[in-house]
Amino acid sequence: MRVDGVGGPKGNLPVGTTSFIGRRAELDELSALLSASRLVTITGVGGVGKSRLALAAAARAAGRFRDGVWLVRLSAVADADLLAYTVAAAVRLVDQTTRPPLDVLVDHLADRRLLLILDTCEHLVDACADLVERLLRGAPRLTVLATSRQSLGAVGEQTLRLAPLSLDPPRPEPPPGPVGVREPGEGEAPAALSEAVQLFVARAAAVTPDFAVTAENRAQVALVCDRLEGIPLAIELAAVRTRTLTPQQILDRLEDRFVLLHRPEEGEPAGERGVPDRHQRLLTTVGWSHELCGSDERLAWARLSVFPGAFDVQAARAVCADEWLPADAVHEVLTRMVAKSLLIRNGPAGAPRYRMLDTIREYGARWLTELGQSATARQRLRDHYLRLARRGEQAWFGPDQAGWFARMTLEHENIRAALELSLGEFDDGESALDLAGTLWFFWVGAGHLAEGRRFLHRALDAATAPGAGPATTKALWVIGYISVLQGDLPLAISMLIRCRALAKVEGDERAEAYAVHRLGCAALIGDRHARAAALFAEALDRYCALGEVNSNVIMGWVELAMAAAFTGELDRATRLCEQAVALCEEYGERWAKSYALYVLAFIAFTHAEPDRAAELARECLRINHSFHDLIGIVLPIELLALCAANAGECDHAAVLQGAAGRVWKTVGTPLFGSVYFGAAHVKCLDLAQGALGPERYQDLYERGLGLALDDAVACALGTTVNPCIARHDQRKDEARAAD
Known part of the structure; x- marks a missing residue:
């Protein structure tokens, strides 16, 4: 789980843009319910302020939840099967295994004291009830606050029915006083x-x-x-x-x-x-507001209703602009709509994002249907995010890699909507294949492997002409790549062999190169180094012939270097990694560079340069932590543990091995089941256990196992284990006191 900063407040509560008026009695009642119950649902009609009250109560209670308060907006989720993925993304849980997402959530939340806000549940009542019951059973310190127009009907649920705001009693109009005098009614403050x-x-x-x-x-x-x-x-x-x-x-x-x-x-x-x-x-009031809008505002209102999540100006132009609403007028229209409370604006001034409240969106969608423009606007949305994905794929190999990671993370809800439109309403499997395959950098770089694999399989099943076209071959190698990273080698090899055969038939040389490359990855983690080296060399020759240069190609060099390093060809491995680093620095690429740094760190330790190895491993760790890349996080942590043990800091080493053990649970098979990837772990274990004894080692290992990801990274980047142990002990003391 990634949070706003190690040691800082945890959670994702938005900063209020307007003051919270009234509701003191309801706020007190809700606070009392949250203290006494683990599941509270605020119910009431649309627009009555359920979400705002929930956020106010959560902000008041935040100090009681050491692992933060996390808001999950559900209004954009149309498919109940995506519910667990949505919650996982909101709490910034990155899991790269093949486990069901709900199982992953339960495991992640099991030992956390956390408040989860599920906002707008009424269209997913049954699914939300099932999810909440499962989470509360598996996570004894979890509290859930839901908002819904109806109760969830879940076991143990307490409800707060939110009435409208209090009203003044009707009273006759007072006689007019001097213009501009501000005064209360007679005898009233x-x-x-x-x-x-x-x-x-x-x-x-x-x-x-x-x-x-x-x-x-x-x-x-x-x-x-x-x-x-x-x-x-x-x-x-x-x-x-x-x-x-x-x-x-x-x-x-x-x-x-x-x-x-x-x-x-x-x-x-x-x-x-x-x-x-x-x-x-x-x-009726919404309709009256609609009538008072200008024609351009009404048109934008209708068209913007297709966005399930927050959107930026560029997306608004893509969906709204035409001969009736020029592109250069859209930003000014958005500003007027914010002033009329039809849109909520947040984010920095230079890159604002806009969001519609559910009731406003519902009215706009109804008007869009009346205009007969619903299908057109939805297609514009889908096409915009397909173009954005293509731009992101190209820009991933460049200096703004981190910026694109952040941007695509913000657009996650809208990306899902674009995929669902292609797979559902449009029945356009080919476009779904194109979009899901193009997003490989997001699925891999942001750690959404399971979700990406799910969409790719659905798109392959939905394609009208499966087995034909570059979108199909690309989807096959991307599934193969994801499956390798998940440690699912049988599926990976099956998909990659299918991709290679189909690409050969269709003359798709690019897809064939990628299939060969990823077959090399499967061989590498299967400890078949000669086979892996041959496949990597073939793939790199194919990339060269195609003129292909990107992050994947550089990773091919790095993976070839890994195979060389594991078989003792350290000089060759060093040359390959140094070439990769130089190319990355030329293009501003950081993600592939981090893996080259890991291999160089491995080589430095092998050459008896532990300080240099630790320096390189820490740089690798910093980069991959910013990308949520779990494999790129856990590998340098394992190497840093070995460096610590080698330096006699065996307490630190044992804690780091425990921290790595927790991360491996969210990656898949520990160390891929590879003898060579596991060599650093085994050597560190021997050194640490030998110095500490089995019981002391196990105690420290378990302390590391209890660290959250950000704390584990901070521990690995530090020079002493004491803060890590102190945080772990504090969490245990808090848990005992609360119980």
């Missing part, structure tokens, strides 16, 4: 304003700084909130209209709209009759 009115005033003042409740407008503001039934989202949408309308004008327009609630026109969809009155009033 300003603090007596209802929660609903306080929210209206706060949001109105955000767009009209001199707005305040006065003797002239208080009754109208209170009536606006009353007509909106105290629903926070509806109040916010109305309040932003104070930029151009007085409270009385807002009230008049709302009254006109609400009259229509009880007089549906002929031909109005019958399904609306069954909507609860409060939610109907919210939808």
Whole structure:
């Protein structure tokens, strides 16, 4: 699990962009429920503020959860099978094994004191209930806070039904006072304003700084909130209209709209009759806001509803821009929509991201269907992320590798949506193959091996002409590559042989080169070094003939160097790695470079240069930690453990071996089952156990086994084991005290 910083606050709670108004009693009640129960669900109508209350309660309770508070937004998840993957991604769990994702989650959370917020569960109630029950059984210190329009019905669930904000009682309009005088009603202090009115005033003042409740407008503001039934989202949408309308004008327009609630026109969809009155009033307010938007805003609103997650300006232009909404106007339209509370903006000023609340998105999607543009907008979304994936693949071999890792991580929800559209609504297996295969750098570089493999298999099954075209051969070698990294050699070899045969038939020389390369990887971790070296050499010759130069090609050099190093050809291995490092530095590539550094560290230790070996291994570790690359993390930790044992720091070595043991559980077969990859581990074990004795070694090993990934990396990068042991002991003491 990667967090914001070792020793810093853990979790992913967003920083509030607006103040939290009212709800003190509900916040206290929710805090009490979270102290007494491990599963609490906030229920209520759409727009009533369930998510905001959950975040406020989580921020208040954060100090009780040593492993952080983690928010999982579920509104974008349409497929229940992706639920566990989504939760894993949100808690930044990287697992590269073939285990079911729910099993991985349970194992990851088993010893953690953590608050998990599942936001917007109503469309996945059964799946969420099953997931929560399984997690709570397997993770005794886990607490779950859910938001949903209905309860989950899970064992042990406590519910808090969230009512609308409190309202002022109806009162006659006071006689007008001097214009601009801000004063409370007779005998009443300003603090007596209802929660609903306080929210209206706060949001109105955000767009009209001199707005305040006065003797002239208080009754109208209170009536606006009353007509909106105290629903926070509806109040916010109305309040932003104070930029151009007085409270009385807002009230008049709302009254006109609400009259229509009880007089549906002929031909109005019958399904609306069954909507609860409060939610109907919210939808009516949303509709009124829609009418007050300009035509460009309404068009953008409809088209942007296809985004399941947050999006940037570039994505918005790709989906929205045409002859009716020019590309250079999109950013300004987004800014106006933020001002009208139709979009939420976050992220740095230079790279903002935008998100729609669920109710706003639902209305926009309905309008998009009315316009007959739903399929077009969804296809634009899919095509944009296919283009983005292609750009990312090209840029992965370059100086902005880390930037693309971060960008694709932010776009994870939208990438999933693009794949699901191709596999579902569009029934376009070929495009799904293209996108899933092109994303190899994301599946591998960001540690999403299991999810990538799942999408690749689904795309192969869905392709209309399986066995034909470069997208198919690419998907086959990517599955083979992923399976090698997962230690699933039988599947890897099967897929790669199939890819090579198909590529030969179709004349796809590039795919054939990649298949040969990855067959070499399978041979390498299977300790068949002569075979591996021959396959790597063949693949590199093929790459050279094609003029192919990228991260995969450099990894071919590094893997050939590994095979040479394992068989004692250290000079040859050194030359290959030095060439790889030089090329990486020329192009600004870091990921493949890190593996070259690992091999050079292995060679340095073999040459009796342990300090140099440790220096190189630490640099390798720093790079791969930034990419969430577990294999690239665990291999240098094993080597650093050996360096520590060789220097007589056997306490440190034993803890590092335990830390590596935990990481291997999320990679797959420890050390791939390879004698050669395991040589450093075995030698370190002999040295450490010999110096410490079996019992002391095992105690320290278990302390390392208890370290979270970030703590393990910090321990490996440090020069002493004491902070690692102290953190582990503190966690154990906290657990005993809590129990």
